Amino acid sequence: MISIKTEKVVVPEIEGKARKILEISGVLGKEGLPSEYQGNPEMICGCKRFGKDIFSIKCFAFANRYRRMDRDDEGDEGSVVLFTMEEVYSEQSFQAGLDIIKKAGEILHQINLQRKELTKEWQGEETFLI
Numbered sequence: 001m002i003s004i005k006t007e008k009v010v011v012p013e014i015e016g017k018a019r020k021i022l023e024i025s026g027v028l029g030k031e032g033l034p035s036e037y038q039g040n041p042e043m044i045c046g047c048k049r050f051g052k053d054i055f056s057i058k059c060f061a062f063a064n065r066y067r068r069m070d071r072d073d074e075g076d077e078g079s080v081v082l083f084t085m086e087e088v089y090s091e092q093s094f095q096a097g098l099d100i101i102k103k104a105g106e107i108l109h110q111i112n113l114q115r116k117e118l119t120k121e122w123q124g125e126e127t128f129l130i
Contacts, residue, residue, distance in 0.1 A: 002026040002057075002101060009088060017091035021083050027057055036111050044082070044104040057082045057101065 005023040010016075027046035030038065037043055044057055082097040083089065089097070 002105065004083065004098075006094070011088055014088065014090045018088050019091060019094045020088045021085050024057060024083060024085055033108070034111050034115065037108050040104075040107055042100075042104045042107050044101055057097075 003023070003025045004021060006019040007022055009018050009020050011018055024046070027044070029047065030045045033043070033045060046057060082100060083094075
């Protein structure tokens, strides 16, 4: 489960409601995700940014949709950072990012259910005599 702790703020640069990301946890890095999920354009994963221990969530579908091509510390092109700790986002941007994360989470959940079912069905031993 992903947890994003925020602080409600008002800043002059962003008119209206905004949120500062205080903490992000529960996001798997690319290496911890199933291969079936990694090929999905809706994939999100965790990453470090700019050599810092500031944890971010990146999304490939968002990059494709808005034709943005960022390169992160892992060398992945075509991903866009949705949220980074200590950064401030308008409420509208924050809610849009949450929608993307929810959709990606649903896809990952379905993949994990399929894997669990396959593991349950496909077990045991067989001997072939040729």
